[in-house]
Amino acid sequence: MSDIPHNHRVKRVVVAGGGTAGWVTATALVRHLGALIDVTLVESDEISTVGVGESTVPTFRSFHEFMGINEPRFMAATQATFKLGIEFKNWARIGDRYIHPFGTVGKTVSWMADFHHFWLHARANGYGGELGEYCLEWVAGEANRMSHKVAPGIGYAYHVDATRYARFLRGLAEPAGVKRIEGKIRNVEIDPSTGDIAALVLESEERIEGDLFIDCTGFRSLLLGQALGVEFEDWSQWVTTNSAVAVQSVSAPTSQPYTSAIAHEAGWRWKIPLQHRDGNGLVFCSEFMSDDEARAKLLAEIEGEPTVEPWLLRFKTGMRVKTWHRNCVGLGLANGFIEPLESTSIHLMMAGVTRLIQDFPFMGCHDGLTNHFNEKSRREFECIRDFIILHYHVTERDDSPFWRRCRDMDIPDSLAERLRLWREDARAYQLPYDLFRVDSWTTVLTGQRLWPAGYHAIAESMAPGELRKALDRMRSEVAAKALTMPTHPEFLRSYCPADLL
Numbered sequence: 001m002s003d004i005p006h007n008h009r010v011k012r013v014v015v016a017g018g019g020t021a022g023w024v025t026a027t028a029l030v031r032h033l034g035a036l037i038d039v040t041l042v043e044s045d046e047i048s049t050v051g052v053g054e055s056t057v058p059t060f061r062s063f064h065e066f067m068g069i070n071e072p073r074f075m076a077a078t079q080a081t082f083k084l085g086i087e088f089k090n091w092a093r094i095g096d097r098y099i100h101p102f103g104t105v106g107k108t109v110s111w112m113a114d115f116h117h118f119w120l121h122a123r124a125n126g127y128g129g130e131l132g133e134y135c136l137e138w139v140a141g142e143a144n145r146m147s148h149k150v151a152p153g154i155g156y157a158y159h160v161d162a163t164r165y166a167r168f169l170r171g172l173a174e175p176a177g178v179k180r181i182e183g184k185i186r187n188v189e190i191d192p193s194t195g196d197i198a199a200l201v202l203e204s205e206e207r208i209e210g211d212l213f214i215d216c217t218g219f220r221s222l223l224l225g226q227a228l229g230v231e232f233e234d235w236s237q238w239v240t241t242n243s244a245v246a247v248q249s250v251s252a253p254t255s256q257p258y259t260s261a262i263a264h265e266a267g268w269r270w271k272i273p274l275q276h277r278d279g280n281g282l283v284f285c286s287e288f289m290s291d292d293e294a295r296a297k298l299l300a301e302i303e304g305e306p307t308v309e310p311w312l313l314r315f316k317t318g319m320r321v322k323t324w325h326r327n328c329v330g331l332g333l334a335n336g337f338i339e340p341l342e343s344t345s346i347h348l349m350m351a352g353v354t355r356l357i358q359d360f361p362f363m364g365c366h367d368g369l370t371n372h373f374n375e376k377s378r379r380e381f382e383c384i385r386d387f388i389i390l391h392y393h394v395t396e397r398d399d400s401p402f403w404r405r406c407r408d409m410d411i412p413d414s415l416a417e418r419l420r421l422w423r424e425d426a427r428a429y430q431l432p433y434d435l436f437r438v439d440s441w442t443t444v445l446t447g448q449r450l451w452p453a454g455y456h457a458i459a460e461s462m463a464p465g466e467l468r469k470a471l472d473r474m475r476s477e478v479a480a481k482a483l484t485m486p487t488h489p490e491f492l493r494s495y496c497p498a499d500l501l
Helices: 019-033 059-067 071-078 115-124 136-142 162-176 222-227 291-301 345-358 367-393 401-408 413-425 438-447 457-461 464-483 488-495
Strands: 012-016 038-043 081-083 085-089 097-101 157-159 179-182 185-190 197-202 207-209 212-215 232-234 243-249 259-264 267-273 278-284 311-314 318-320 328-330
Touching (some): 012 019, 012 207, 019 059, 059 071, 059 157, 071 488, 085 136, 097 438, 115 457, 115 464, 136 464, 185 222, 222 328, 243 291, 267 291, 318 367, 345 367, 367 413, 413 438
Antiparallel strands (some): 185 197, 232 318, 259 267, 267 278
């Protein structure tokens, strides 16, 4: 517990570290609490940031709406493209392919059961087509089409240039009142009487005092991990990938509106299309693939010519046992990391700062507040962790030691319970702090070839002809809507061209 008394006004907020996490945090705080607090951000141009977080999920859009950010200007500034979902190749079997779309699958047939129960009943009786045919985002993605003008309500996220994104946010934050201080942190000064952080001491000897400190120092976790000693809870027994090689390349001829995640013998490879280049990377488990093998494999498989030298990243999936300890909150990689398969890293930053704004300790930090905050953070992390483990564990691949281990490993009880419910009668659900909805679980579970033994019997109450007619109509409506949309490159050129700035 922090010893800051309840009558001590928390006003001076110090954000340690820049990059996406730092500038997301500073911008959100100043835009929403700027009249009540002072925000200072400390970063060094000499310290590089992890630049692979270029793919996002739809909550990114909600956060931007919350921040009042103009979408076309943001997209032009970051050379962003639209993302309707994630394409998975070779996950359940080599040669398999499916899409995890960001939209609603089908329409409500009955309040008693989700759409997929009716589709499973149709499938069991030899009709109904593919699950993706009932989702506009899936169909539009396959056709390389996009428009939220002719298709309002379409679910989407973005592919962004992370370096440009941090620069874009800085351009919003500093005019709004964020004070940026250039310099490396030499020491984190702890108040001996309270155990709280008192100040950051820079290499220049400058001393930055604060009431609340936000640790955005990346994997180093200088404040939360090193200075305050908050332990890291390692989840590598479930998510064994621990390395990645990344490289940027010349854009491929087509700019697809989805991220590609292509499984290989020791992990998976990503492709992220931007307007001005492609982002590529190869995630792997170092126990089953060497750094040199990963680099060679990545360079052999990307489509465009590399524009930089590949760089290597090391990581562990897991999180600090406390996100908020004393007068320090860890956001971004300083708090935890879940390997990038479902593009959740930036979401966790944004969700964390949103919670902080809601739970801001104006009158001081205390156990009730910090415990409440930490519980919400942990639940969200664990729900995402389980969704990632699902992709690896539910597989029929046995072509390599890596996939055999993933298939045969023990899994968290929370995920085991979900899989039992699905296997028995197709039950899927979303918890209060669960990022991924029922449709996400359903498309991934079926995409990974995990078919349930049964489904809700309400689906059997419809006459076969009635259900067939309803499903045919849904698929026709989705297909017709997709045809009205321009191609993804055409929409980008008209909606957010670079000369918009």
